[in-house]
Amino acid sequence: MDEFDLIRKYLVPISSTESQFLSNDGAVFKPKINLDYVVSTDTIVEKIHFKGNELPELIAKKALRTNLSDLAAMAADPEFYSLSISVPKVKARSFIENFAKGLKEDQKKYNIKLLGGDLTSTSNLISITINIIGTVPTGKSISRSTSMTNDLLYVTGVLGLSNIGLLNLNKNDKQYSKAKLKYYLPQPRVKFASSIRNFVSSMIDVSDGFVQDCRHLARLSNLEFAINLKNLPISDIKILSYKKRMNSALIGGDDYELLFTSAPKYKEKIKKIAKTHDLRVTNIGYVKNGNNGQVTSNDKPINLNAYKHF
């Protein structure tokens, strides 16, 4: 099968009318009125972001979900995505067949359409780039730089679970199952993000590690983010020490949870929306004037660093 056969057999069936069923050089969509369009791109590379022996269905879902998480951080609702796959020839057919199955399931789950993309061979490592497009009512996208003094700081879900999964992928103990699942299949908080849009002052998705992503918010707002580490929603997995679980939560990365600030007056509102979505949402600190641009615990900067590519 050449690339045209592969596209016809596995990707055209999951494409959209906007993609013109992948027959043209580009896709065409008519923008909806009174909406802003939000665009984000994420690449995952074998050996860096994934090991390569995962099921292609899971690689597909993780690629899509990391992008969905970026849209969620802007409080945008997903609409479309474009997909670029580079894969070695020998693996191409079976990889793409199963990759497309994963996409199909998540397209339905997240109500998002495939616009098009590119399929190329490469000499060794698989690389996937997704470009995602979402919408938000005009002027309502959430930035990282607009938190205010006295805002409360919240985080969704549990931090560090995915990193614990990654560090223990080869262990068979059932206590690691939930952590491994979180690593393979992040749960982007798309619907929750959409619901809190009007009550949030700044937001980011925790993907590079809590401390680093929190510092991005603090720096861009030029305020201090004071954290109560005791309140941090870390994993309760009994097999690991508190220190290990806290470390994974602080610098582990790959959480794809939302970290956001919200005025104190919305406290009950946030609690109620979290309950509606059956989602754990924890108040872990607040925003203040002080060590501006820093993330602190008991007035001391937390200077831990996350994974860096370069």
Next chain:
Amino acid sequence: MDEFDLIRKYLVPISSTESQFLSNDGAVFKPKINLDYVVSTDTIVEKIHFKGNELPELIAKKALRTNLSDLAAMAADPEFYSLSISVPKVKARSFIENFAKGLKEDQKKYNIKLLGGDLTSTSNLISITINIIGTVPTGKSISRSTSMTNDLLYVTGVLGLSNIGLLNLNKNDKQYSKAKLKYYLPQPRVKFASSIRNFVSSMIDVSDGFVQDCRHLARLSNLEFAINLKNLPISDIKILSYKKRMNSALIGGDDYELLFTSAPKYKEKIKKIAKTHDLRVTNIGYVKNGNNGQVTSNDKPINLNAYKHF
């Protein structure tokens, strides 16, 4: 320099207000009214699409221009692009610095804005994915499947020149200069495409080789494309045989010229617009009922094949 330093130093200066200067998880744009949005994605991989020893400025321009050519094929005007760069750590700084210089120049030349992207390390080969967004008046994008019987078939520029450049990259003879330049720096026909929008029935950009791309149009319209090979605008480079020059034109690829069909009544109009753009545009055949889905010369299908990834 970590990825944040690299982005701050080299990519933020060439970013746009819509990109929010790369500070957020995504970019935000307000769509213009009465326009359709056209989206396309292309990936280029070291050792497959480029050798790796080219100047990063040229790799940047080629990556952007191959995408611009896809927009041109849909008759869309460029607006925005997103960029994903995967590069080995040791090369990162110098590559990105010079890559950004190339982008800056072409952003100005083609009036296109950087929305955002992703920067990741990879263990060996450079890979670049660009997602491009353009606009076209509502309903006016051009498809590959809508050519009509008796339409005339045209192609812009010279075919095979880029392939001749590629095959002779290491030769110093000055006769190859123009060909090598075309290989390194394609000239997407963006403004010409926009001008012929209302007079064209189907269009594609010649990127995989003339015969194959022509066959895409013929198949999608389910008509025969009858070519007069004598009229094909092949290179006049004296050092090569007619056969070699014709072969590069038929299956060489990397031309990024436009191949389009247009009703006979627009013949003078097309000629006039071509003249305005100082662009060679050649009538190389016509569309007919017959060997439907085939590209023919003297009623015989031309069954040459182009480069395939898989």
